[in-house]
Amino acid sequence: MSLDEKATKPHDRLAQALTEDMAAVNALIRDRMASEHAPRIPEITQHLVEAGGKRLRPMLTLAAARLCGYAGPYHVHLAATVEFIHTATLLHDDVVDESQQRRGRPTANLLWDNKSSVLVGDYLFARSFQLMTETDNMRVLSILSNASAVIAEGEVLQLTAAQDLRTDEKIYLKVIRGKTAALFSAATEVGGVIAGAHENAVRALFDYGDALGIAFQMVDDLLDYGSASDVIGKNVGDDFRERKLTLPVIKAVAKADAEERAFWSRVIEKGDQREGDLEHALELMRKHGTLEATRLEALAWANKAKASLHALPAHELRDMLSDLAEYVVARLN
């Protein structure tokens, strides 16, 4: 790796290597989020799309297909499909979480209303299914429809697990597999499938996406407790205020003495949160080393992701995916 390559983030290098493909994906997304009859739809989708997410998921699909030697056109459809599913879930998440900010901008539910967010999310889901049917490949349809069901199931599970101190690490893993890793692993898997890759390679791509998604979400949950200061568009303590049981809290609850348990019960179960409670929660997490323990777990998943890549052919994109897995956790430092 040259000094120059080291200087750029792996995500940016992926974007550079996939410039043409990503341009095609963006053009397809713009084309399909239009609506002849209901101008409210492009208004809202543009608001979200132009806020400029990192487009990480579609890049995973493109990279997976390309490194398996795909030369057809449908990886672009699949990448756009994955981004549509992601955008639809963001719209619905913001309604469910009553969020005010997304990617540093006011959310659609705030700028328009919850109704529009629900219905435009539905529209994007439907559009994603239209897009994937165009690939004429039943296996990718099956993978992506399964992933959609797992995502929704994970979100419902998260809803019922919130505010419940009995939520353990096993339930947490199910929740984040659903809400995040399912789409990551579907994104990489369909890239391999559309390329007609060997079953071993398809499996490796699934494993990579799954482990990367888990590491990514664990780090996201850490960042919610402010482990890095340069992250834009994130409000520290959101999960705490929403009484979500994420890994650092679950680990702290498991190690709590009677007094600490009473604290967690008051702020998470009863939702009685007062001035200084977030700071006290952070103190308890530091005392029991749960932020660091969470970081180490994320690191283990990132390493698992990297190891999965060995089953894939040598390729510059494979190396970038490896660097990406490393970076996902390294961005904490």
Add this chain to the structure above:
Amino acid sequence: MSLDEKATKPHDRLAQALTEDMAAVNALIRDRMASEHAPRIPEITQHLVEAGGKRLRPMLTLAAARLCGYAGPYHVHLAATVEFIHTATLLHDDVVDESQQRRGRPTANLLWDNKSSVLVGDYLFARSFQLMTETDNMRVLSILSNASAVIAEGEVLQLTAAQDLRTDEKIYLKVIRGKTAALFSAATEVGGVIAGAHENAVRALFDYGDALGIAFQMVDDLLDYGSASDVIGKNVGDDFRERKLTLPVIKAVAKADAEERAFWSRVIEKGDQREGDLEHALELMRKHGTLEATRLEALAWANKAKASLHALPAHELRDMLSDLAEYVVARLN
């Protein structure tokens, strides 16, 4: 038609003729609405499903497939798919409309919360796509994913057209094609497609579903102004209170003098509704004969639905579909 046949509603006769198929559909629905990880999901879906909708849409699919001579198993999957899409849209509609009652029972958003309704709706959408992929038939996938997009688009259009007196009959037709007719026509069309019916028959089935859905929704919109007293689970005036521009109102606005226009502007555009306004609205609709004009339009669509059936083979199910189209409007009397 024997006296006995005349005595039963066409819907009940369809249910009787399709008893075995419907039992298979109900079993499949029960099986697929389960969730290993998130018990909230079957709680909510059971609440809806056990409230016992008429299962009209899945019966349309079954009838279409059977009358085209289908002998395979997949019409059952498609019928369940159609019911899942319908149930998902009901869950999201009730959130969007802030409804309190559905099928004479409290809505899920009231019993649980909006969050659960949004996410469980998403789960049912995803499940519906899983179900349809099992048929391994790309054309039905394409029809049903297109229908889902048209449904969502129609709902968004309805949202933006509400409270806007410029909404005309053309926009109204687009809205109800989206919110109702699109799923009716997809339900009948996929029945023909899965049966491998001739293109003329497939087209006839689409036309039947489209016209039936339009007639059905026009009658529904009439019933919202209380044209029949024996309809259970409907609150008279809901559309008026939600400031929806349905056909009887659109026609009344078109014929309004200056004073009447000021009234419509106040209650629909400004949302300033007072005691006696619903009664006054009804008076204006009666004065301009718009309730009767709407009924006549619904009747014309029902007749169009019946006429479409001529292209299909003679079959007792075809006759029941014809009677059904007639009954949809006759239930107003």
